[in-house]
Amino acid sequence: MGSSSAEDSVFINCPFDAAYQPLLQALLFTTVYLGLRPRIALERSDSGESRISKILELIRESRYAIHDLSRMQAREAGEYYRLNMPFELGLDVGCRHFGTDALAQKRCLIMESERYRYQVALSDLAGSDIAAHEDEPRRVVTEVRNWLAMQCRPGAPGPTEVWGAYADFSTWYKMSLTCQGFSGEDASDLPVPELLHSIRRWLELPA
16 A cells, blocks of 8 residues: 555445445445545456455555445344454454554444444454444445545535435436436446446536
8 A cells, every 4th residue: 555546545345235235325426426436346357366365455455444344243043144344344454453554554434234233243343433324325425424524535525415416316327227228126236337437427427
């Protein structure tokens, strides 16, 4: 880390299930709207690339990180805990403490559905500042905007403005996909790079 691109990069560690998609879309939009570059495992697809190698690269190349642990808990009897998110959080924290001086400058936001639920499984995080988004996209926008404003974007537009912009984008995005022949199911399965391209395209449209 240390390049200008790393200084504006945000590693996104979150679930990828269908129910999380509205939160992911809000998270990515807020990050791009504030002039930052989200880095996420789904940003590229190469079956010949080791996933852990890709994760380590993204963590190393990002000054900031957002870790959402809200899908860590097993939902049904016999279902295992989802450990990818806490594992990647551990890699990020370790990189910060055991890496170079530049990596020691890394900062992260940890989010959950409920503020103290994570302590049942990750008591080592007791005392850490955790943002609770309550599984609501608007709360995601607020928590992510407020954290980024504190870390690197002082004077950023307020949460209400960002949410309003996101609502406008969402309307345009759905209409744009419909005009291109996408069904609702198609839209929910759209690759992350296409979503990010659409966000940037919308931001470049004349006011």
